[in-house]
Amino acid sequence: MAIRIKILKRGHLIFLGCVFLLLFFLPLIIKNYVVKISKEFVGRQIEIGTLKYNYFTSTARVYDFKMFEQNEKDVFTSFDTLIIDLEPIRLFYNEKDIEQFYLKGLVVKMVMKDSVFNFHDLITFHTSSEDTTANNSVTAEPVKYNLSNIEIKDANFFFDNQTVGKETHIEDFSFIIPYVSWDQKEKSNADVKFNFRNGGYLESDLNINPVDGEFDAMITVKDLFLEPFYEYVLEYSEVNSFDGLLNCQILIKGNTNDPVKSIVTGHVDVHDFVMTNANNKKFLGATRVDCILKDIDYHNSHYVIDSLKLYEPYAYFEMDSVTNNMFRIFKLYPEPEETAIDSTSSMYYAIHNLSVNKGVLDYSDNLTGKRFDYHLSDVTAESKDIFSDAEWVNIYSEMLLNNRGTLNAKLGFIPSDYTNLNLDLTIENFLLSDINVYSSYYTGHNILKGDFYYYSQSKITNGNIKSENKLLVKNVSVSNNKSGLYSLPLKFALFLLKDKNGDVNLEIPVRGDLNDPQVSVGKIVWNTFKNLIIKTVASPIxxxxxxxxxxxxxxxxxxxxxxxxxxxxxxxxxxxxxxxxxxxxxxxxxxxxxxxxxxxxxxxxxxxxxxxxxxxxxxxxxxxxxxxxxxxxxxxxxxxxxxxxxxxxxxxxxxxxxxxxxxxxxxxxxxxxxxxxxxxxxxxxxxxxxxxxxxxxxxxxxxxxxxxxxxxxxxxxxxxxxxxxxx
Incomplete structure (x- = not known):
């Protein structure tokens, strides 16, 4: 009897030893087996440095994981450490309970070429597997889960867009979700943060209800340099550089079941924005663009901006006989008539406060065969309550003309109908010799000197323009070069029009129908001016x-x-x-x-x-x-x-x-x-x-x-x- 008991004890010890050895080597066996069948299991060859499992706490640890590309040489994704703390007993209650999910040192290298990604084969593999599983399933019970302490730390993502020849790197990506449950009633919180290579970071705070899908996400971007996105801008424009510093705080509210209906609000702030053309000349820029988004609803085409402020904006606009530099740079071409914008569009937009501070516009053209350059500075503009369905909107603006003259304007219009608008315009101390290029080309006269004052009240009603214009020209002097396109007798006309003080005072009414496609404001004004000159000289007495x-x-x-x-x-x-x-x-x-x-x-x-x-x-x-x-x-x-x-x-x-x-x-x-x-x-x-x-x-x-x-x-x-x- 004693011998039998002794044998049984030895047997138990041997059994326990075998079990211990099995449990000890089981992670290694599983690791080797998983590595061996990885292509059949996940669709790619993988490599695992170490797999450990704590049977007392039910915690699995994976170290030095790698998944290779299809060529089985290059690494597609890897990580340093993965820790999963399970609650196996909850499986008996048809629940998946994870006390901790910790992933450190994740590296993912994505490559895109001609809209095809380097993980396309994985999508195909797993999609086909899901289809097979779905076909073999009769009914599917709802998945019950409890997930706690989900954290991704020090992750790095590389996106190599070979179509544009640009690799984007997101480094030090961190992600934390304290708790997610299949039956929870409160939203779960998820925090994400990663640093940019040149400084700054992106941080998000996501709250989501896994039951009904309701979520809100606060996304903060700090000091994001725009230069890394240059190659993407290059797809749609011909530019040499794209620079600036972006800061924003965006709140997105919606439902994961229908994310396209999400509502966006927040604050976007861009500093030192600059774009240069192919010749490395600056054509767009601003010291600061400050925008407060009140309600951006893409699904309903509803866009409301609370405030849009432009500080020291700059634009270089160059005209030629066919197009302009903006159209060339951004590859904009005239739309065929049949694809014209539908004026009955249901899009709604609103800007509650609009302001431009110390803007600059440089204009240039070579329409006459000689280069004409003009500089507009200290441009300010402001308006309130610009609504797409407003009955009337006013915009006020003023600027400095070529560092000397001043312009003040008030533009009133109906946003839904641009055939009805009012324009009040005042120009003072304008130097006439600034436009000598045009005067010489069209009238055959060089403007030697002269100051120009202009006061205009114009109304366009249903496309019909009615403009009352008062002109005062002081100390004007011209010379005839006998080479103008129209050879107008401008010199004699000005001589006749001068009063005893040497001033020219004119009141010029302008009328025309802009509904006629052959008629333009420029033609109307030019013909009115030309007829005035001819009429003046024809009857000087x-x-x-x-x-x-x-x-x-x-x-x-x-x-x-x-x-x-x-x-x-x-x-x-x-x-x-x-x-x-x-x-x-x-x-x-x-x-x-x-x-x-x-x-x-x-x-x-x-x-x-x-x-x-x-x-x-x-x-x-x-x-x-x-x-x-x-x-x-x-x-x-x-x-x-x-x-x-x-x-x-x-x-x-x-x-x-x-x-x-x-x-x-x-x-x-x-x-x-x-x-x-x-x-x-x-x-x-x-x-x-x-x-x-x-x-x-x-x-x-x-x-x-x-x-x-x-x-x-x-x-x-x-x-x-x-x-x-x-x-």
Whole structure:
């Protein structure tokens, strides 16, 4: 009996020893087995340094784990330490209970090329396995679980986007979830944090209810440099650099069952933002962009921004004959007409507070063949309550024009209908020579100097523009280069428009229908300006007559009889007015150009000379005694049937009539010019004879047609020379 008991004890000891040995080597056996069948089990070859299991605490530890790529050489993912603390007894109650899940030193290397990832085979493998399991299952009971102390520490993620040639590294990633349960009523908390390579970090606080899926996540980004995202921006733009520093705090609320309906709020702050083009020239930037998101609801196309503030924003905008630099850089091309934006879109947007502080815009173009550069600085703008469904929105702005002039503007519009808007604009101290490139190209005049003041009130109602514009130009001076596209007489027009102080004051109404696709605001304004210049020069007396309180029609010409040799008193008074006009309009050139029909004048002289003879013989006036005069002429001819006109022609020799006409005309011109010099010896008014071949002589009485122009240096010298000769 004692021997039997002794044998049993030895057997128990041996059994316990075997069990102990089995338990001792079981982790090693399991490790080797798992490594051996890993390709069949998980789809990839794996390697495990050490596997340990504490049977008393039911804690498994895995060290130095590696999973290889498909080539079984490169490492896809690895970690230093994995600790799992289980509660096996809960399995009998159909519950999975984990007291601790700890993962340290995780490294994942993801590679994407042409939208295919290096883990695509794993997805395919496990998807097919799940499908097979699902087909073999009749019913699936709900999984019951309790998870505590879930932590990932010091993880590193590498994302190699070979499509754009950029590798992104997320380092020191940490993640903590205190507790998650299948039947918990309160949200579980999960904390995530990882550092950026260049400093800063990302931190999140996730609260999620595993039962109904409700969650809220607070994501904080501190000092994220934007430069690492350059390659991604390069996919959609042609830029040389993309820099800035991002800070944000975003709150996301939603449900895991329908995450697209999540609501986003928070604060985004970007500092030192800069983008440069392919030539390394800065074209976009800002010292700071501060944005407070109030309600971003992507699912319902509902976007509300509480505040958007731009500090020292910068833009470089360059136009050419086809497009502009922004379209080229961001690869924007005109949409076909059939794909135009639907104006009935249900998208709602709102910006409660908008402000721009100390902005700068550099504009450049080469539309005329010469480079034009313009600098707008100290740009400020502000507006409140910009709603997509607002009945009216006002935006106020002001800026400095090329470091000198100022612009103040108020823009009012209906966000849902841009065919209705108001624009009040004030420009002061604008230097006209800044736009000399355009003036030279379009009008053929160089602007030497001049200050421009502009006040405008414009309304667009249902696409019809009604604009009232007041212009004040001070101290303007231009020169004609005779090379303009339209060769407008700008110099003379400005001369006429100047008042006694040398200022040009204009009120220019602009009208047009912008619904017509052939019409643009630029064309309307240009045509209005061009017509004003042409109209001004076409009737200069309309602007000059006011200087002497006269009727413009009185100063278009001076009329005489064919035999007049000296102006009448009435005409002398008109000449006095011309002298006064010349005195009040310094630089005015006035020409009295004599026109007369020579045939009609010879006939009139013949009648006059024969009339004088008739008076000497009869003491009667031939103008009042026309019947007797006719009988007198027929008697002189000895022919009762001859016509009076024929009688006059035969009685007065043509040579005599021509000689008298020449004498009369010269006398009239001489007496007129002498009177002008006698009244004002420094006058530049000239009296000249027209060429007989000029068509204005045909049918004309003896008259001076008055022409107005600007004096040139040569005109003044000639006038002074004529004055000396007359004296």
């Amino acid at each position: 309309n602007f000059l007559a006011g200087l002497v309180d006269g009727d413009p029609k009185e100063f278009e010409e001076l009329k005489f009889t064919y035999t007049d040799t000296i102006p009448s008193e009435r005409q002398f008074r008109k000449l006095d007015k011309l002298l006064e006009m010349e005195s009040k309009k310094e630089g005015l050139k006035i020409e009295l150009n004599h026109f007369v029909d020579p045939d009609l004048q010879r006939e009139a002289i013949a009648y006059s000379e024969l009339g004088k003879q008739y008076f000497r013989d009869t003491e009667k006036d031939y103008l009042t005694e026309d019947t007797d005069f006719e009988m007198y002429l027929r008697t002189l001819m000895g022919n009762d049937s001859i016509s009076i006109k024929e009688a006059v022609h035969q009685l007065m020799k043509p040579q005599t009539a021509d000689s008298l006409a020449n004498l009369f005309n010269k006398a009239l011109i001489k007496n007129t010019q002498e009177y002008l010099f006698r009244m004002k010896d420094s006058t530049n008014i000239t009296v000249i004879t027209s060429e007989l071949k000029e068509h204005e002589n045909i049918g004309s009485i003896s008259r001076f047609k008055i022409k107005y122009d600007m004096l040139e240096a040569s005109d003044e010298k000639k006038s002074n020379s004529d004055s000396k000769e007359l004296n």
